[in-house]
Amino acid sequence: MEAHEAAIKFLADSPLYETQKPYQLYRSAQDGGDxxxxxxxxxxxxxxxxxxxxxxxxxxxxxxxQWLKIPSRVQATPGTDVFIQEYLAESLELITxxxxxxxxxxxxxxxxxxxxxxxxRGDRKSRTTPVPAAPEAHVDQTVDGAWRRIMRHLRKxxxxxxxxxxxxxxxxxLWRPLYRPVVDSALALCDYRSLSPSDLVAADHVNPDYHGxxxxxxxxxxxxxxxxxxxxxxxxxxxxxxxxNSQGDAK
Numbered sequence: 001m002e003a004h005e006a007a008i009k010f011l012a013d014s015p016l017y018e019t020q021k022p023y024q025l026y027r028s029a030q031d032g033g034d035x036x037x038x039x040x041x042x043x044x045x046x047x048x049x050x051x052x053x054x055x056x057x058x059x060x061x062x063x064x065x066q067w068l069k070i071p072s073r074v075q076a077t078p079g080t081d082v083f084i085q086e087y088l089a090e091s092l093e094l095i096t097x098x099x100x101x102x103x104x105x106x107x108x109x110x111x112x113x114x115x116x117x118x119x120x121r122g123d124r125k126s127r128t129t130p131v132p133a134a135p136e137a138h139v140d141q142t143v144d145g146a147w148r149r150i151m152r153h154l155r156k157x158x159x160x161x162x163x164x165x166x167x168x169x170x171x172x173x174l175w176r177p178l179y180r181p182v183v184d185s186a187l188a189l190c191d192y193r194s195l196s197p198s199d200l201v202a203a204d205h206v207n208p209d210y211h212g213x214x215x216x217x218x219x220x221x222x223x224x225x226x227x228x229x230x231x232x233x234x235x236x237x238x239x240x241x242x243x244x245n246s247q248g249d250a251k
Contacts, residue, residue, distance in 0.1 A: 065239035145213030
């Protein structure tokens with residue numbers, strides 16, 4: 001596989017984090033705006049391998065991600081409530097066919113746009129408002145953050161069962177371009193087997209109504225990164241953010 005050097009932002013190895021936990025506090029402009037102690041550095045020479053022509057080699061259970069050639073049937077205009085509803089329903093149907101879960105919940109659906117945050121217009125809490133592409137290497141959920149997220153979306157009788165850890169739970173993401181092949185700020189994915197536990201740093205993400213926790217990555221030259229050159233709208237990628245079975249699929 002051909003490799004290209006890419007620029008990816010990683011959490012800085014700062015002495016600040018010896019005494020402070022990394023955090024991002026999301027606040028409205030009226031309340032003074034966002035507050036954060038996050039410090040990133042841009043690693044400009046990260047080898048990223050092009051998976052084009054090798055898509056079938058990547059498996060969710062082995063690498064933590066895989067590409068799928070399956071066009072979307074949704075005809076609604078992105079950025080509308082109808083699109084969000086139809087696309088989320090289609091995504092849940094696809095994931096159900098692939099993974100055969102006993103229960104599936106779609107708790108969020110977002111579009112991203114490759115523009116600075118300052119150019120985004122609209123209520124950022126709304127699912128119809130696009131959010132900027134994320135330039136920082138991260139994992140959407142820590143272990144604690146994942147369980148917090150799971151409990152947030154289950155009924156009381158279900159959380160009682162979850163407390164007993166009687167279910168295996170996975171949090172997965174499904175991504176695809178909406179309009180045309182991606183030629184800038186493509187999604188890069190890291191083979192989880194190339195990560196060291198010391199590469200992962202837990203960080204708080206605090207909203208007015210929810211306290212989440214994610215991992216940011218510190219750079220390690222042993223990390224193995226991949227992307228799909230000019231990924232097209234009919235090419236989706238599925239990746240795991242959390243798996244409660246530590247002996248099971250990649251995450």
